[in-house]
Amino acid sequence: DYGKVILPFTVLRRLECVLAPTKDKVLEVAARYDGQDINPDRFLRKASGHSFYNTSTYTLKAIAGDASHAAKYLNQYYGAFSPNAREVLERYDFAQQIKRLEAADLLYQVVGRFADLDLRPVERDADGNVVLDEDGKPVEIVTNHQMGYTFEELIRRFAEQSNETAGEHFTPREVIRLMVNLLVAPDSDALALPGTVRTVMDPACGTGGMLSAAEEHITAHNRDATVKVFGQELNPESWAICRSDMMIKGQDPENIKFGNSFSDDGHTGATFDYLLANPPFGVEWKKVKDAVEYEHERLGESGRFGAGLPRINDGSLLFLQHMISKMKPVDASGTGGSRIAIVFNGSPLFTGAAESG
Known part of the structure; x- marks a missing residue:
């Protein structure tokens, strides 16, 4: 079951890194429409710059810093994703994985390890601007291709460990x-x-x-x-x-x-x-x-x-x-x-x- 923990946390950290530059703007929009009889979904998507978003104030690093409430805060963080992103994590039975790790007193340690993992797609300066190279192209840190290779290797390795057919x-x-x-x-x-x-x-x-x-x-x-x-x-x-x-x-x-x-x-x-x-x-x-x-x-x-x-x-x-x-x-x-x-x-x-x- 090792892979059932590593894979969803890798996906979660990648999503967090992608959303980080627009997190403050999303939180501002979420607060503006809080309590109103309006579905803010399209406004939140626009604010995030993606087709998905997260309206929680938490981050993995903040959750890892409070071991006694790690499970509670992580569930809230995970639940604050837009439905299309939350469904991705639900395929991993993520809530159950949180519960199991918490019972084993391992959750905050796992969260801490992933919080320190740099999976940003591009490099940004202190003001949040994309850093460009000499040719004016974004300086990439972890490309989508690299993430694809990483995910496939993880699936392959964990499937082989459980005697499943990953090669297909x-x-x-x-x-x-x-x-x-x-x-x-x-x-x-x-x-x-x-x-x-x-x-x-x-x-x-x-x-x-x-x-x-x-x-x-x-x-x-x-x-x-x-x-x-x-x-x-x-x-x-x-x-x-x-x-x-x-x-x-x-x-x-x-x-x-x-x-x-x-x-x-x-x-x-x-x-x-x-x-x-x-x-x-x-x-x-x-x-x-x-x-x-x-x-x-x-x-x-x-x-x-x-x-x-x-x-x-x-x-x-x-x-x-x-x-x-x-x-x-x-x-x-x-x-x-x-x-x-x-x-x-x-x-x-x-x-x-x-x-x-």
């Missing part, structure tokens, strides 16, 4: 970059146009590495481009990290859905410009067998799985059909359509005659 959730950054390049390259001219808007979806998004890489690649070609990312993830820890990462980057966290893409499609009826994924091939889909077979038999070609069902121990073909159902149709003039990049690592050359090959 992660894709090397080099592979991700290759996939994104192949996916986007044919649209280089269109992506350079002013006002370009593109949507990207990953139905097995893990901690969001592919979505982040796609956004960065497109905006590198056109800083004025708007990239909206969407995803779905079954693993609660990976989902929580992806959702918090997208919040920090200014994406809509509601676009990152939790649940099984086969039995509980979080993006029903939606279509996207680009779809990419490295699904957990070779993993059984027995738990969603009834839902998948029902859609296959009742909806046929009108559903997602009309092409047929794979063996129960390999759901790769289901992911491919699911992604195809999210493609935009091509109109009479030949415009529209989507592009898919998917990793098939179940080639018959290596694993026998599997559907994923």
Whole structure:
């Protein structure tokens, strides 16, 4: 259970560091609307500069300094996050972790260690201004990419310690970059146009590495481009990290859905410009067998799985059909359509005659 403590506290500290520069402004707005019959959510978001906020006066450092009230203050601090951020921590059963650490007389020590961890995204001076380098770019301390690597390594390590299969959730950054390049390259001219808007979806998004890489690649070609990312993830820890990462980057966290893409499609009826994924091939889909077979038999070609069902121990073909159902149709003039990049690592050359090959 070590990872169930380290992961949520790492997320919490990262969120705190990101929100720190605008904390006073958020507290001022919260006080202004306190007791009024007005939902201040949009004003608080504007004040924080992000899609999330925290209205507590506490910090981890202050909580660590009062060992006798650490649990009480930490619960209040955690509960003062906006609902979308609080939901992330709830996926870790954070309240229960606080209770367990308090019972073991370890809570204030853990809080103290994380309070001293510098996870600021950029360096700021004494006045709170972003420090720039010689090229006028922000001096980064812990980038989003670095945080992504950190989270993935933590999940991998803790999953291996508990004999779980962590390897199915992660894709090397080099592979991700290759996939994104192949996916986007044919649209280089269109992506350079002013006002370009593109949507990207990953139905097995893990901690969001592919979505982040796609956004960065497109905006590198056109800083004025708007990239909206969407995803779905079954693993609660990976989902929580992806959702918090997208919040920090200014994406809509509601676009990152939790649940099984086969039995509980979080993006029903939606279509996207680009779809990419490295699904957990070779993993059984027995738990969603009834839902998948029902859609296959009742909806046929009108559903997602009309092409047929794979063996129960390999759901790769289901992911491919699911992604195809999210493609935009091509109109009479030949415009529209989507592009898919998917990793098939179940080639018959290596694993026998599997559907994923």
